[in-house]
Amino acid sequence: MTGKKTTSPIGRPPLLRRTNALTLLKLLREAGTCSRADLVRTSGMSAPTVTNVIADLLSAELVQPLGEGASNGGRPPDLIRFKAERGCLVSVRITAQFVSFLLTDLCGKELDTSEVWLAGRKTTPEAMCALIAEETRRIVRAQGLKRDQVLALVAGVPAITNVDEGVVLAISTLENWHDVPLRSMLKRSVGCQVTVENDTNLAALGERMEGAAQGETSFVEIDIGANVSAGIVLDGRLYHGAQWSAGEIGYLRLPHISRRDPVVHEFGALEAVLSSTGIQQSWRETTAQLGTTMRGAGRVDVTAILDMAQRGEAAAKQVVKQRAAIVADVIVNLSLILNPGLVVLGGEVGRHPALIGFVRKELERSEFAVPRIAAASLGEAAVLRGAIAMALETIPSILLPLP
Amino acid sequence: MTGKKTTSPIGRPPLLRRTNALTLLKLLREAGTCSRADLVRTSGMSAPTVTNVIADLLSAELVQPLGEGASNGGRPPDLIRFKAERGCLVSVRITAQFVSFLLTDLCGKELDTSEVWLAGRKTTPEAMCALIAEETRRIVRAQGLKRDQVLALVAGVPAITNVDEGVVLAISTLENWHDVPLRSMLKRSVGCQVTVENDTNLAALGERMEGAAQGETSFVEIDIGANVSAGIVLDGRLYHGAQWSAGEIGYLRLPHISRRDPVVHEFGALEAVLSSTGIQQSWRETTAQLGTTMRGAGRVDVTAILDMAQRGEAAAKQVVKQRAAIVADVIVNLSLILNPGLVVLGGEVGRHPALIGFVRKELERSEFAVPRIAAASLGEAAVLRGAIAMALETIPSILLPLP
DNA sequence: GTAACTTTTTTAGTGTTACTTACAAAGATC
DNA sequence: GATCTTTGTAAGTAACACTAAAAAAGTTAC
Structure with a gap:
């Protein structure tokens, strides 16, 4: 497998x-x-x-x-x-809102970036594939590079992915994205070696290459944003599991997580509470109780809520602290099972100092050894950088094939 | 690391x-x-x-x-x-009650076994080391083999172990077993290559070689007996974690496990409930409530309690079902994080059909994909067989060293 | 200013290894 | 008994890395 x-x-x-x-x-x-x-x-x-x-x-x-x-x-x-300029690498990040691109030389040095927003466009696999092929050709040509100089393309998708076959299981927020053989589709369009990976896994590799996880051989990146998922690097390599779904921690069974009340059915109970929308909803409920006179009651930007908690505002602090306690439980369980050397918290929610501060405080109370906690340091760039890190690992075998 | x-x-x-x-x-x-x-x-x-x-x-x-x-x-x-008889392999299992031995040829075929009970003996690291060396020499000589034909010895210990350094962290039930450099001690005594490993890890390897996990590349063995721990095989290799404590699941934070009430302080809350003693205690409490007229109320053999549950006796069934629900939660969490292809339940409690039956039933209610569940099939022999499996992996490099 | 020394790179020759081709050995088949 | 098949070995060639020595191109010492 x-x-x-x-x-x-x-x-x-x-x-x-x-x-x-x-x-x-x-x-x-x-x-x-x-x-x-x-x-x-x-x-x-x-x-x-x-x-x-x-x-x-x-x-x-x-x-x-x-x-x-x-x-x-x-x-x-x-x-x-x-000769880093002998060829180039392309990384692509697919999300429900946009597709972003990074073009680098063979040392991973950035040559160009680009972003295409999907609003109003068709988002079927075929349309997206055409979009990616076209934009790739454009940025490659813009650098004066030839098409056959593109040695590898790595694409990150917000979905469970069979990396061996290059098949994306499902992206519910995009049209017709079920069991999509994305690798073979892209390979036909762009003509070079293609790898398709889960975005959180790539983010973890990015943090290892040039972010918060440099030099770590076993660590976990937990991304908390629109979704909750983990990227797992063990003994230096990405770990995928038997059916490619390792790290899908949104359904973890923990204390204080109600199983009876699945607010959003598509999400796991944990995901429903921790994700951006979960925090926003909790915030709305809290402020509704306190009356609408409260400052910031109408806003629903998660970062704003976290910022308020950071400044010590009681209502926001309470909402965030609840989440931190749950994240601490997740980290404790992950640590007991995997004993990682480091846990990197990423995503809009995960990397926010307010959350990390409360999580650290929560973990201090733990009786036994707990891993170091770090905030993801690459932000939105992590996936694209991680995809390049992965491409860099594969190019030696492309450059020097067996005779 | x-x-x-x-x-x-x-x-x-x-x-x-x-x-x-x-x-x-x-x-x-x-x-x-x-x-x-x-x-x-x-x-x-x-x-x-x-x-x-x-x-x-x-x-x-x-x-x-x-x-x-x-x-x-x-x-x-x-x-x-x-030529399997050119040399031999020795595996040793250290427990608090006894030390057992298995001697095999270079194909892993059993030549002899032996067991030494520790009652009344000194159990300091030095004494145990001498015991192991002496008994190893004895069974090797009894087969007509020479001392330098022992190519590898693998020892399994019920403790967290730094396999690289060959250091055993702690065995609380034995005298002076703290940070014991067991590998170097044994190497000096027996003179061949020595590996020291955690016993549950070896049991997992045993089940893979000739037990319930044959052909699996990613699976977890959960041992439930006197202690609760897991052996983790990922992508074909044992996984140890950054500080050698991967799989120490006795402290997992789960629903319905009270953190406020640590019955035995040395154990994790989970371990206190699931282990043999936890079940025995729960059984005593249940039968005390029901009155002492109840059949089997005085007995404290765990297997007997599980057997009663298997036969459908209500009180025992209730005790076991409670455990099965917790084990199911453990398996769900393990699966979400690691996505193993198989979970092997081992140990006195874990491999019992009553527990496994209830666990399976419990997991059927789960919404998403759950791994196959199997009972460990090697029983007490698993650790020694797994140690031989590990030795078999290392002998090619012993037999054919780099020039 | 020349001789001696250093560092870098290349040339020449040797040893290990595996491959292809050819051949020998020994039984089966007709 | 002649021919085929299978098995194993021998001879010669090619790829590769190594040691030893030499060449190249400077710096340092007197």
């Missing part, structure tokens, strides 16, 4: 070259600019091997010669670098 | 030989007995390569020639097999 490769690897001589090329390419990307001698030192390979492998990479245009560098007391080094 | 190898692999020619030897050894162990020609067909390597690699394995005494087989219409094949 999780795409195990059952083919036992068979060792032929070219495998060595590929292994070593992969190693050197990785070192080159980490180092930025360096000489062959540097690679000899860091890789542990012999000098002739490094020269030979680099010669291969040069003829494949994966590496660019930069000329002489400054001498270190002897012959000056011949500097080289990974 | 989880023992990542950061050294980038460097491809030298001997690596090819090792890779191919590993592949052939694996195929040989799966096939039992076969010819070189069979290996050529299944491995994809050329015939000369197979001959050469097998020649290496023959001179290393890892493979045994069996002479000619029956002809298939041409020259008769030269049969060979993996």
